[in-house]
Amino acid sequence: MRKVSVLALSLVLLLSACAPNFQKQNDTVQTEEKTTGKAIIPKYNISNNYYRTILPFEPGEARGLVVNNINTRYDLNEFEMGLMRIAQNSFSTDKYYFQEGQQIKGATIKQWLSRQYTPAQLKANNIKASDNIGLNPVNTSPTGSTPSSPIYLAHVLEHDYLTKDDKGNVSLAGITIGLALNSIYYYKLQTDGDTLEKKLPYAEVEKQGKNMAAEIIKRIRSMKNLGNIPITIALFEQQSKTSVVPGNFTAYATVDEGSSDLNAWKKVDEKYYLFPSTEATNDHRDDTIAFLNFKQDVETYFPNYNGVIGKAFYSGGQLQSLDITIPIQFYGKTEGIGFTQYVTGLVMEHFPKYLSVTVNVTSVDGPESLIVKEANATEPFVHIYQ
Known part of the structure; x- marks a missing residue:
């Protein structure tokens, strides 16, 4: 006999994933932040497919950028949730706790998403050489004309994973990085303001993404307190602005504790239709x-x-x-x-x-x-x- 329920939709979403793994009580733990204080680990783990989240919730450093840089809400949801699925290959849901990215500053990610500049462009735009850290290729075309090279990297997303020791201290134990790559490059010509588009061959997109991933790992390793943290980095190909299905992750690689070298890339065989x-x-x-x-x-x-x-x-x-x-x-x-x-x-x-x-x-x-x-x-x- 079929059931008709009048339960709230929020309960439906909680129950539809799989059987909950309920813990007996909330855990109050000590965080290792600049400002000392208490954090709470929720007592309910609604599914083994999800991580418990450290509370109070701390928004990611790059919060807001993802909305501006990802083409559709379908891509946005899949970019975040797909990265969590990939994280489970390295960080189990029963041992690690989730926190939005706190290590890479929002301003830094914004700089990474820009183009590289030639010396002449740096001078013309009054940009310091030390700020020339964009990961997208240089545009050498004259102003107002078709760009000489596309924008491949649309966004960089960081997720942090924490563990708790025997004394109740919670600390960073792993990082995942998602690179959202364009399958279509949209650009405007200043002459008429029309938006044009160019389909990007995935072989080239993947090549660019892997090169960028290697460079990002080197930069993360140079950051304070991140020299020894295990890292997983993954490539996501987003769909067009008119698509009604999301893009998908295509490959990921891990970086061992203390290393700056990526292990072999592994294919992610996922797709939406x-x-x-x-x-x-x-x-x-x-x-x-x-x-x-x-x-x-x-x-x-x-x-x-x-x-x-x-x-x-x-x-x-x-x-x-x-x-x-x-x-x-x-x-x-x-x-x-x-x-x-x-x-x-x-x-x-x-x-x-x-x-x-x-x-x-x-x-x-x-x-x-x-x-x-x-x-x-x-x-x-x-x-x-x-």
Whole structure:
């Protein structure tokens, strides 16, 4: 028998990942900051897929830059959450605690994101040679013309991981760095102000990203108290500004404690697809057919409606999760409840047990219902918004 819950959405998000790992109490620990004080480790670990976060929350040094530099909110979410997934290869969620990046100053990251300058450009722009630390290549084209080289690096994201000793002291024990790289370079010509775009070959993007990663590691090693901290650094290819699915991480490398050399790069086999789409049909035909059958049955409820779209996440070539959005107009609450019940049955019928599926039903008035089928669950969780 299917359940209809009126629990708050926040609880849904907490419960939908996987079974919570609840600890008995909050831990109050001593931090090693410039200003001494107490920090709290939350007693609830909602999932082994997430890290417990040191409280009170300390915003990252580069807070705000990521919003300006990442193309879409889809890329923004995946850039942050994907970097956490990669961190778990080096820093386990049961031993390490998460904190937003505190080591690299926001002003420093901003300088890293700029271009390198020629001596003439430094003089013309009144820039000190010591501030010529941009990681993007020099633009040697005349002002107002097409740039001689693209901007490859869009953002640098730092996450810190802490551990607690037997005395309750918490200290930095690991760092992950994400490099957001452009798949499309957008630029303006001063002559007419139009925004132009250039598709960047990924082979060149990856080459530039790996070179930048090596340089960033050297710079981090020269910073105070960071000479011996293990580091993981990863490359993220963001999508275009019009994309409705996020980009993905493509590779990562680790740096051992006390070393400045990157270990061998490892491929990250992850990708998002839009359902339905030609790319999804070409690469994953069977999964696309299952989605189209689901979509067709939804449309039998509303014969003139065809707005069902899905965002599919693949890892290792296998479909891991599917997020479906159904925007539709209802003329009464009971109609929305009936439709949700119908769609819930379709979810259980059309998709395999191993697959995690989320369906958001929305209208012009906002969210109407949420259906969550966790992997291998025998019953879905359904929430009707009041």
